[in-house]
Amino acid sequence: MNILFILPEYYPHSGGGISTYYQHYIPALKSSVGQIKVIVGSGYVQSEDTYNLDGIEIEYLKPAIYSKYLTAFSRFDLLPEFRNNLAAAWAMYEQTNYGKGFDIIECTDFALGFIPWVVERKKPVVTRMHGSSGQITFKENDIQNTLQNDFVRQTELLLLPQCDTLISHSSANKHWWESLISKEIAHIFPVYHTAASAPIPFSERDNYGIVTARIQVWKGPVQLCQAVSDTKDGIKPIKWYGRDTSYSEYGSMSAYLQHTFPSVWNKTVLPENAVQNDEARELQSKALFGVICSTWDMFNFTCLEFMAAGTPVVCSDGAGVSELIRHGVNGFKYEAQNSNELAECLKRVSALGKDEFDEVTAAGIATVRQELSAGKLMPENLHQYEKASADFKPTIANDFMRHMYSPSDHHTDIGSTLDGQPVKQLAKYLVKRIRSKRSKR
Known part of the structure; x- marks a missing residue:
């Protein structure tokens, strides 16, 4: 069985969750299949890079092909992010010679790379649910109500059910999507390898906790600051390593936190610059x-x-990974919106002595090794591939879907859409746009 992966990111060039997942999964899969090839690209990522990593052929979306497809989707110029990802998806479809020589196409729900494969229906498609583009913007309460985001979500609702197999590594995510699209989704935990070296001893740990995440509304900085604010003592300092993001009229999430929690943000919770993958792993292994x-x-x-590095973790039950946490045994878990519970977990983990620290970290390492081993999880992954291949029958493309989501030789001028807007409204916008540009000079 030969498998072609269509991915928006892949290690070592990105430290996101998707690349982390496949960094562990693809090497574990290699010995059980024939050929594996990875094509990396999206509306955000194009490159001339081609290389081999641990025997896996990796090729990036070529900029020239991507540019060609951008012009083929000019009808979506009002939705630039959607247009860019759609163009990238079809460009990768052409660049891979439409999947020739491969038995299975594996895509992700993020960045819409699955679209041409399910529109044309020539190869069985397995799509992993990593957190879709529409799903993520839905959780960003500052930006969710835009035409572009609504169109992405509508597209996912229409086309994700057309995938032959959907797989999620979170039970909560599986059930959430099943309630929306009425299609069964397989649940398989991610393969994850622990480090061979022993964890850093308790006595050599830094005397603070850390967060490694974007400073972003759904990453929970408000809830963390609220928990620390409500607790007068007993919580160790916490360093937050991550990129700041925009947030409403405050400009950035960090500015909002500074305004709302002046006695906590930059005091007990300390924002730090984002770091590269290797440095982040070192920080995680040394943190208390x-x-x-x-x-x-x-x-x-x-x-x-954190768990694989032997570092105790406090985890919200809003994160899918929390189903692996047994409170007080291999980590600490609290209800996502309950700042009081979070505060109690932070006080408890801050007060750990050596013996309890060692017990919790040993249990965390054991959980990863036992529940997320390739030996345990690869048979089910291989079963899903075999089932998708056996059940697949090429079909004629749906005319409506092909018309909506395929490239076109016809160039659409954005002016044809603007012509339908009131002149007064356009004039007001133009004045506002010019003033905004001048203020940034």
């Missing part, structure tokens, strides 16, 4: 504890990184 305070997260591999 880790915190996953997401109000929602499809899974969250950072939690596994």
Whole structure:
């Protein structure tokens, strides 16, 4: 069986959850199949890079092919992010010679790479649910109500059910999607390898906890600051390593936190610059504890990184990975929106002595090794591939879907859409746009 992976990111060039997942999964799969090839690209990522990593052929979406397809989707110029990802998806479809020589196409729900494969219906498609583009914007309460985001979500509702197999590594995410699209989704935990070296001893740990995540609303910085604010003492300092993000009229999430929690943000919870993967792993292995305070997260591999490094973790039940946490045994778990529970977990993990620290970390490492081993999980993954291949029958493309989501030789001028808007409204917008540009000079 030969498998072609269509991915928006892949290690070592990205440290996101998708690349982390496949960094562990693809090497574990290699010995059980024939050929594996990875094509990396999206509306955000194109490159001339082609290389071999541990025997896996990796090729990036070529900029020239991507540019060609951008012009073929000019009708979506009003939705630039959607247009870019759609163009990237079809460009990768052409670049791979439409999957020739491969038995299974594996895609992700993020960045819409699955679209041409399910529209044309020539190869069986397995799509992993990592947190879709529409799903993520839905959780960003500051940006969810836009035409572009609504169109992405509508597209996912229409086309994800057309995939031959859907797989999620989070039970909560599986059930959430099943309630929306009425299609059965398989649940398989991610394969994850622990480090061979022993954890850093308790006595050599840094005397603070850490978060490694974007400073973003659904990553839970508000809930963390609220928990620390409500607790006068007993919580160790917490360093937050991650990129700041935009947030409403405050400009950034960090600015909002500074305004709302002036006695906590930059005092007990300390924002730090984002770091590269290797440095993040070192910080995680030396920290006294880790915190996953997401109000929602499809899974969250950072939690596994803490556990595998022998670092106790406090984890919100809003993160899919929390189903692996047994409270007080291999970590600490709290209800996502309950800042009081979070505060109690932070006080408890801050007060751990050596013996309890060692017990919790040993249990965390054991959980990863036992529940997420390739030996345990690969048979079910292989079964899903075999089933998708056996059940697949090429069909004629749906005319409506092909018309909506395929490239076109006809160029659409954005002016044809603007012509339908009131001149007064366009003039007001133009004045506002010019003033905004001038103020940024």
